[in-house]
Amino acid sequence: MINTRLMFCFLVLTTLVVIKESVSIHKNRQSFFFLKNYNLNSTFDTCVHSTKRLQRKNAKGQNILSTDTTKEGVKVLNRNKNTDFEKVIDRQITKESNTTLNEILKGVDYKNILVKENYINPRPFVNIDKKKNMSTDFNIYFENNKLEEYILDIPISKEELCMLYEDMFLGRMFENLVAKLYYVKKIKGFVHLYNGQEAISSGEQIPIAVGLGYSILYKKEFNITDNQAINIFNNLTKGNVLDTKGGVENVNVTSNTSGDDDSGSNKENVPDVDVVVCFLGDGTSNIGQFFESLNLSSIYNLPILFIIENNNWAIGMEGSRSSSNDLMNNYNKSMAFNIDTYKVDGNDVLNIYKLAKKKINEIRKRQSGPVLIEAITYRTRGHSLADPDELRISEEKVSWKNRDPITILSSYMKKQNIVQDSYFDDVKKN
C-alpha cells in the first residue's frame, strides 16, 4: 500500500515536473529569436557579452533567459530550422551572409571615387617645383638608419663643427649662470632652462641665420652672437621686462606670410621671408591650434618647418599619460595632413644640422611644402627651477646623461682628429 502510494506520488511529481519543464522550454524557445542576432553559432564560446546576458537573474533568483548553454542545447536549437525566417536570420549571422551589401560594394573602387583632379583645390600660394623621389619612404626613422642614407650627401666643414660646439657650450654656460642667479634672487619670475636640449636649437638656428627667417622659440633660448646673449643677461638682472626677447611663455603661433612669391614682384617693402621655423614641445602637440595650423599650412603649401622637441615630459605629465599616440611617435599627427615628416635623434647635432640644412634649402627654393621634424631629447633639469622633478626615475636621468649632446660632439671631434685637445679647454676659458 505504502509502496504504491509512494510510487503514485512519485509518478505524479515526475509528470508534473516534465510537463512544467516542457512548457517552460517551449515558452523560452520563442525568446531565443532575438538572440540570433548575437551570432550564437560561431562565436558562442568566445562571446562573453552574450553569456553574461544569458546568466542574468531576476529578483527571485531565476534566470531571466533560462537557456541551455551546453552544446547539446545549441544542437536542439539548430535542429528545427525549417522555416524561412530562421534561414534568413542564419544567413545574416554567418560570414557568408550580407550578400546584398557585398554585391553592391564589389564593383566600387574606393580610391578612385574622390580623385583630386576632379576637385578645384584651394590654390596654393607657393608654386612648388616638387620632384618627388618615389623611392624614399614617407617617413624616415633614425632607428632604421635610413636617415643617414638620406643626408649622406651633405658635407660639414671644420668651421661649422666648431661653430656648433661653441654655440652649444655657450648655451649650457648661460643656462647654468641663469640658474645661479635665480638662486641668489637676482632674477625673478619663471625660469625654464634648456639643459640637455641644446643640440636642437643650435642645429636649427644656424641654417636659418644664413638667410632671413622668423623663428618662434619654445623655451627661453639664447641668440647666436655673444653680444645678444650679454644683452639678454643684462636685461634679466635689471628686471627690465620690455626689452626681453625670445619670450618666456609658450608661444605657438603659425607665423607665415602669403607674401612669398616668385621673384620679379613689385613688393619691395615687404620683407621676403624665406622660411619659418616653429618650435614646440610634445605636450603642446596635443593642442587644437597645432592641428589647425598643420591643416592650413598643408593646403596653402606654406614654407614652414615644425619642430617637435620630444622630451616625453610636460612638467609632470608623461607622454603616455597625456598623448594617445604611440610613445615617442608624435610625428603621426602630421602624416594625416600629407606633410613630410622626419624623426631624428635630438641629441646628435650633426644629424639635425644636416637634415635642417637640407630641408631649409629645399623650402627656400620652393621645392618642398611644409615639413615636420620630431627630435627625441631629454631635459636634464626640471621643467623650471621651481619644479622639484620627483616624478622621473633617477635611472632614466642617469642613462640620458650618457647621451649629452656636447659630449657626443666632442667625442666625435676627437675621434676624427678634427681639432686638437687644447681646443676644448680654450672654449671653456673664452
Place this chain on the structure above:
Amino acid sequence: MAAVSGLVRRPLREVTVRDAINQGMDEELERDEKVFLLGEEVAQYDGAYKVSRGLWKKYGDKRIIDTPISEMGFAGIAVGAAMAGLRPICEFMTFNFSMQAIDQVINSAAKTYYMSGGLQSVPIVFRGPNGASAGVAAQHSQCFAAWYGHCPGLKVVSPWNSEDAKGLIKSAIRDNNPVVVLENELMYGVPFEFPPEAQSKDFLIPIGKAKIERQGTHITVVSHSRPVGHCLEAAAVLSKEGVECEVINMRTIRPMDMETIEASVMKTNHLVTVEGGWPQFGVGAEICARIMEGISEKLVLEYSQAVVNIMYLNTYSIKRLKARSGQTTTLNLSCVQFPGCSCCSCHWC
C-alpha cells in the same frame, strides 16, 4: 563692379551699410598692395553676408582668401602676416566665433607691441557682425564690445550708419594698431544718405571721437551700433511732448570719447545709456561709473539712484523718465523683466 554699382543703383545717394563697407575695403585694397582679406566664405561665395561681393573677382586668390573652419588657425595666420609686414583684414563670420580665436586677438595681437618694447607692431583689423540678429539664439547674439573694450592694446570701433562704416573701416585699415570693428548684421541692408565728402577715397573718421547725432537740452542718450537708430526714433517721439534728447553716437568704444559725453551731461544733467550688451561690467556701466566718479561733483545731485541697467530701450521707459524730469539723476535704465536675458530681439522688453 560692386563699389560703383552701389552708387549707380541708388541715384538718390542712399547707400546701404553693406555697400559702404564694400566700398571702403575696395578702396583700401586698391590703394595698398599689402592689404588682404581672409575669412570664411569671403572669396568665391561673395561673403557670408555678401559684404565682400565682387572683391574676389577683382583682386584674385592672393588678396581675398577663403579659409577652412579654423578660427584660431587663420587668426594666427593673420597675426603672423601682420607681424611680417602685411596688413590683413581678418573676418569672423560673427564675433561669437572670435571666442575660438580670442587668444590670438588678445595675447598675440594686442599685447605684442607692449611686450616687444615698441619694436613689433601688428597692423591688423578684425571685423565682423556683432551683437543680436533676428532669432539666432543665445550663442550667436552676444555683444563683444565690453570684452574687447577691456583689453589695453586694442582699439575697438562700432559703426552705426553707412558713413560711419566706410570711414571707420578705412581708418582702421590705415592704423598701425590692432583694431576690432564691430558691425551689426541687421544694419547691413539699411540704406542711409551718403554725404558728398564720404564718397571721396580719402574719407576717414578719426578713431576716438564720438558724434552728436541730434542736439538737445533736456537729456543725454548715449549708445553705439544699432541702438542709435532706436534712440533717434524715441527722441522723435519725445520731442512732440516737449522733451529734447541729445543723442550721441559713440562710434569708438576704446579709446572712449568721454569729453563729448561729459560736456553733454554738464549741459543736460541727465544721462541714459543704451546698448545691446549685458548690463554687468558693460559699456554703459563704464560710462556711468566715469560720470559718477568724474564730473558728478560739478553737477547738482539731489539724489543718486542705484544703477539699473538697460538692454532694450523703448519709449515707455523714457516717458517714465520724463515724469521725474525735475530731478537730476544718472540712470542706466535696464530691462528689469528679464535680467540676464541674452537679447535675441524677441521684443519682450
